[in-house]
Amino acid sequence: MSNATKLLRTLPTEYRDRLMTLAREVSFPEDTRIFEEQGRADRFWIIRSGAVTLDLRVPGRRVAAVETLGTGDLLGWSWMFPPYEWGFGAEALSPVRAYEFDGAEARALCEEDPALGFAVVRAVAEILGHRLRAARTRLLDLYVPHSSGPS
Numbered sequence: 001m002s003n004a005t006k007l008l009r010t011l012p013t014e015y016r017d018r019l020m021t022l023a024r025e026v027s028f029p030e031d032t033r034i035f036e037e038q039g040r041a042d043r044f045w046i047i048r049s050g051a052v053t054l055d056l057r058v059p060g061r062r063v064a065a066v067e068t069l070g071t072g073d074l075l076g077w078s079w080m081f082p083p084y085e086w087g088f089g090a091e092a093l094s095p096v097r098a099y100e101f102d103g104a105e106a107r108a109l110c111e112e113d114p115a116l117g118f119a120v121v122r123a124v125a126e127i128l129g130h131r132l133r134a135a136r137t138r139l140l141d142l143y144v145p146h147s148s149g150p151s
Contacts, residue, residue: 025098041085041103047070047097052090054066054089055090056088066135077127080121080124
């Protein structure tokens with residue numbers, strides 16, 4: 001398991017247990033599109049097994065893979081922030097089993113208990129920070145010319 005992307009591990013037990021009361025088990029066959037860019041972001045998942053690719057449509061090019069998520073990873077954070085639209089697409093790379101959470105129910109739980117809400121927002125922010133750093137590294141690798149030394 002990677003260290004920065006495990007939502008359930010970073011939440012205190014009491015908050016994790018309360019959040020899990022909202023979970024339902026779902027599965028996605030391999031090659032299933034889970035969501036599309038700019039679609040309505042009304043839920044999120046914690047992957048129990050399998051792999052999911054986050055991707056981005058680049059005009060004039062084929063869809064670009066941005067990141068691959070696996071066991072324990074949070075899939076989807078756009079449910080937290082208006083306008084509640086996906087910033088990426090997602091596709092199952094293999095059969096996936098996950099816990100699915102309704103975004104509106106999770107937001108209501110967070111509003112009802114501000115300490116739980118803060119813990120969830122903080123955990124998601126840590127995940128976003130990790131993913132932003134990883135995306136930056138990938139973009140630099142793709143678009144910054146490599147040189148063999150000073151010119």
